[in-house]
Amino acid sequence: MDFLSIILDILLSAAFWTAVLRIATPYVLGTLGELVCERAGVLNLGIEGIMTLGAMAGWMAVYQGADLWTGVLVAAACGALLGLLHAALTVPLGLSQHVTGIGVTLLGTSLSYFVYRLVLPQASTPPTIEPFQPLALPGALAQTPLTYLAFLLVAVVAYVLYRTPVGLAVRMVGENPAAAEAQGLNVTAIRIGAVVAGSALMALAGAFLTLSAFNAFFFNMVNGRGWICIALVVFASWRPGKALLGALLFAVFDALQLRLQQASGGVLPYQLFLMMPYLLSILALVLVARRASYPRALMIPYRKGER
Amino acid sequence: MSSPVKGGPEVVLRLAGISKRFGPLLANDDISLTLRAGEVLALLGENGAGKTTLMNILFGHYVADEGTIEAFGRPLPPGSPRAALEAGIGMVHQHFTLADNLSVLDNIAVGTESLWRWRSDRGAARRRLLDLSQRFGLEVRPDALVGDLSVGERQRVEILKALYRDARILILDEPTAVLTPQESAGLFDTLRKLTADGLAVVFISHKMNEVFAASDTVAVLRAGKLVATHATASTDRARLAELMVGRSVKPPAPTPLSPGEPVLELAGVTVASGHGRPLLDGVDLTVRRHQVVGIAGVSGNGQTALAELVSGLIRPESGRLSLKGSVVEHGDPADMVRRGVARIPEDRHSAGLVGAMAVWENLIAERYHDAAFSRFGVLRRGAARTYARKVIEEFDVRCPGPDARTQLLSGGNMQKLILGRTLAHGPDLILASQPTRGLDIGAVSYVHSRLLDARAAGAGVLLISEDLDEILALADCVTVAYHGRLTPLLPHDRVSVSQLGLLMAGHWDILRDILPETVHAA
Numbered sequence: 036m037d038f039l040s041i042i043l044d045i046l047l048s049a050a051f052w053t054a055v056l057r058i059a060t061p062y063v064l065g066t067l068g069e070l071v072c073e074r075a076g077v078l079n080l081g082i083e084g085i086m087t088l089g090a091m092a093g094w095m096a097v098y099q100g101a102d103l104w105t106g107v108l109v110a111a112a113c114g115a116l117l118g119l120l121h122a123a124l125t126v127p128l129g130l131s132q133h134v135t136g137i138g139v140t141l142l143g144t145s146l147s148y149f150v151y152r153l154v155l156p157q158a159s160t161p162p163t164i165e166p167f168q169p170l171a172l173p174g175a176l177a178q179t180p181l182t183y184l185a186f187l188l189v190a191v192v193a194y195v196l197y198r199t200p201v202g203l204a205v206r207m208v209g210e211n212p213a214a215a216e217a218q219g220l221n222v223t224a225i226r227i228g229a230v231v232a233g234s235a236l237m238a239l240a241g242a243f244l245t246l247s248a249f250n251a252f253f254f255n256m257v258n259g260r261g262w263i264c265i266a267l268v269v270f271a272s273w274r275p276g277k278a279l280l281g282a283l284l285f286a287v288f289d290a291l292q293l294r295l296q297q298a299s300g301g302v303l304p305y306q307l308f309l310m311m312p313y314l315l316s317i318l319a320l321v322l323v324a325r326r327a328s329y330p331r332a333l334m335i336p337y338r339k340g341e342r
Numbered sequence: 343m344s345s346p347v348k349g350g351p352e353v354v355l356r357l358a359g360i361s362k363r364f365g366p367l368l369a370n371d372d373i374s375l376t377l378r379a380g381e382v383l384a385l386l387g388e389n390g391a392g393k394t395t396l397m398n399i400l401f402g403h404y405v406a407d408e409g410t411i412e413a414f415g416r417p418l419p420p421g422s423p424r425a426a427l428e429a430g431i432g433m434v435h436q437h438f439t440l441a442d443n444l445s446v447l448d449n450i451a452v453g454t455e456s457l458w459r460w461r462s463d464r465g466a467a468r469r470r471l472l473d474l475s476q477r478f479g480l481e482v483r484p485d486a487l488v489g490d491l492s493v494g495e496r497q498r499v500e501i502l503k504a505l506y507r508d509a510r511i512l513i514l515d516e517p518t519a520v521l522t523p524q525e526s527a528g529l530f531d532t533l534r535k536l537t538a539d540g541l542a543v544v545f546i547s548h549k550m551n552e553v554f555a556a557s558d559t560v561a562v563l564r565a566g567k568l569v570a571t572h573a574t575a576s577t578d579r580a581r582l583a584e585l586m587v588g589r590s591v592k593p594p595a596p597t598p599l600s601p602g603e604p605v606l607e608l609a610g611v612t613v614a615s616g617h618g619r620p621l622l623d624g625v626d627l628t629v630r631r632h633q634v635v636g637i638a639g640v641s642g643n644g645q646t647a648l649a650e651l652v653s654g655l656i657r658p659e660s661g662r663l664s665l666k667g668s669v670v671e672h673g674d675p676a677d678m679v680r681r682g683v684a685r686i687p688e689d690r691h692s693a694g695l696v697g698a699m700a701v702w703e704n705l706i707a708e709r710y711h712d713a714a715f716s717r718f719g720v721l722r723r724g725a726a727r728t729y730a731r732k733v734i735e736e737f738d739v740r741c742p743g744p745d746a747r748t749q750l751l752s753g754g755n756m757q758k759l760i761l762g763r764t765l766a767h768g769p770d771l772i773l774a775s776q777p778t779r780g781l782d783i784g785a786v787s788y789v790h791s792r793l794l795d796a797r798a799a800g801a802g803v804l805l806i807s808e809d810l811d812e813i814l815a816l817a818d819c820v821t822v823a824y825h826g827r828l829t830p831l832l833p834h835d836r837v838s839v840s841q842l843g844l845l846m847a848g849h850w851d852i853l854r855d856i857l858p859e860t861v862h863a864a
Binding site for chain 1: 401403423424427428433435438439440441442443444448449451452453454455457458459460461462503
């Protein structure tokens with residue numbers, strides 16, 4: 036009873052929901068990015084490294100004197116570039132998407148740390164920048180612009196996928212590339228384009244961490260968020276709307292455990308609370324995604340003239 | 343090469359001197375063809391004769407090493423399906439190129455609009471599709487998911503896809519391979535409507551009766567070469583068969599034998615599918631010694647489940663499976679092999695052989711634990727190789743030797759290898775799933791005669807095939823699978839192809855006419 040009233044208190048506070056939206060933002064962006072890649076048939080396990088690179092590059096640009104939005108663009112461009120590497124290896128060359136993705140993650144992560152240390156060899160306490168400030172829209176909880184952008188992008192990605200010829204083409208190459216080619220589409224170009232665009236979105240997720248959520252770049256700051264996005268795509272059955280829902284759900288669990296940790300006052304080990312969002316996510320995945328209909332050509336390299 | 347038609351309607355397509363090489367294989371050897379408006383050209387040839395390669399070159403999937411293509415008087419740039427589409431060439435592939443998770447309209451409209459429009463014009467696409475559908479009598483549901491359609495419906499979607507792109511030349515690759523005889527007749531009606539509208543059609547086939555049912559001209563390919571072009575009306579089956587194979591082929595004829603005791607009995611066997619209709623639904627079936635029982639049916643009506651059941655891969659939910667009179671409680675594949683079941687799997691590449699392993703390894707794959715092939719957990723490689731050499735010789739497997747890698751063998755030789763593994767031990771029951779799929783006429787008659795030899799030696803054969811001619815040629819009794827159920831056994835001499843076709847489409851009321859005495863049972 037006591038426990039329930041604590042939870043109720045938490046759920047009814049505006050601060051809680053403000054935190055939920057903030058926590059959800061990188062998951063929304065990362066999941067959207069992964070979703071775009073996978074809809075075109077390419078698994079992008081480079082997400083963790085691309086997010087790290089986005090976080091570092093965006094922050095570094097601002098630290099070097101660029102304004103915040105330029106930092107966001109720099110992050111997206113760096114993400115797109117790393118995405119292009121992943122696409123070049125997996126699409127025209129048809130290498131294993133798993134192995135390539137893990138390689139891209141290792142490269143993106145190490146490269147970010149390397150560049151950071153190269154520019155700031157001396158820093159013991161991480162230098163900071165002036166991040167995005169919350170912006171109160173009428174009727175909304177105050178959030179930074181990147182959060183609003185993330186939510187807007189859900190609608191944009193959904194519209195593009197379901198209402199435009201290019202979206203249909205992306206879905207087609209993810210379902211049956213041979214059919215797409217027989218309809219005169221350039222499978223290679225469409226897949227590369229989707230991976231590059233998706234990777235740019237992932238990098239935005241990283242940039243949110245250094246330009247909005249925090250004001251500095253730390254090692255390990257992405258901290259597995261990319262892997263959660265991979266699971267959220269499955270949870271969402273590859274649909275943008277459901278991806279938003281999944282990211283919010285995960286953020287609710289995460290925000291809740293933080294507050295329960297404080298409320299429990301050290302009675303329970305804090306690791307138990309840390310586990311909670313992951314356990315609940317696995318449960319949700321089991322319940323929701325068992326019969327998800329995945330893009331049929333996901334992870335299958337397409338080579339022209341081979342069928 | 344002489345063209346039988348002089349003058350007449352305009353030439354819409356001209357292939358000149360097309361050659362294509364895959365490694366050492368000359369798939370197309372200097373092929374020239376012409377096609378006229380309103381003409382149906384049948385491209386006849388055995389598997390591997392180069393028909394599909396030629397059409398893939400025409401549609402831009404492959405680039406020819408030599409030769410040129412001219413469509414409507416203009417040269418066609420090689421290697422671009424888009425160029426082919428723009429020149430008015432549409433292709434219906436043997437394996438449909440449709441995305442199951444997308445709607446019919448999506449499948450048809452994809453790629454027809456400029457990619458950078460900010461909004462798809464679905465309304466216009468829908469109107470155009472429904473208009474075409476009405477004009478050619480091709481019924482479709484634009485919003486249905488392709489995955490929910492029957493094979494016949496999917497083929498209509500493929501044809502509409504080509505028409506939607508204003509195709510004036512339609513290529514159909516083995517269009518009837520997956521259809522019931524009635525659906526095939528429907529397809530041929532459609533083709534006539536199309537040619538009446540001035541379209542030209544090329545259809546690829548290795549079935550003689552279709553050539554005569556639907557084509558105006560027939561071009562015969564053999565081993566990559568165009569060996570003849572005839573007006574269909576001026577030739578006959580025997581002549582075409584000889585052209586196709588290069589020699590005359592006599593199909594083996596089963597000698598009448600009286601069936602012996604039962605080797606396989608299924609009583610009320612049901613296998614659930616996890617969702618929806620069960621895969622097998624109360625199936626009763628008996629196969630006796632000296633008997634070939636043929637299972638006809640459109641694929642996906644329970645044949646795969648039946649084959650997996652008899653191989654021991656799945657178990658019945660309810661009902662009983664007996665082999666040689668004893669009930670099998672917990673069958674697994676190894677147990678089934680020990681009980682005398684031998685199988686020729688449906689897909690020799692995925693379920694029959696391990697391509698990366700040697701011929702001898704594949705040959706002992708089912709019995710490597712026998713004392714003959716292993717001792718104290720160590721393989722007796724010498725014994726296995728000797729055994730392999732014997733099987734290779736006995737079953738005429740053309741390969742460099744027991745150590746050859748299996749994936750280097752041709753389809754026919756792979757099937758002989760499986761046949762050797764299956765038959766070498768004198769099995770009691772042979773499960774033959776699509777035993778001749780993709781084989782040429784020579785290999786087909788070899789497989790058939792071997793199966794009939796096994797039958798004469800006392801084995802029961804359960805023959806699952808989508809090829810009705812094969813079933814009627816081999817089987818003593820036929821049953822038709824539909825929605826997981828089997829008809830009673832029908833003696834092969836009392837049922838016709840068209841009756842089988844109706845049964846395959848679910849019209850079981852005609853059983854009354856075929857088996858008047860068992861009406862009460864059904």
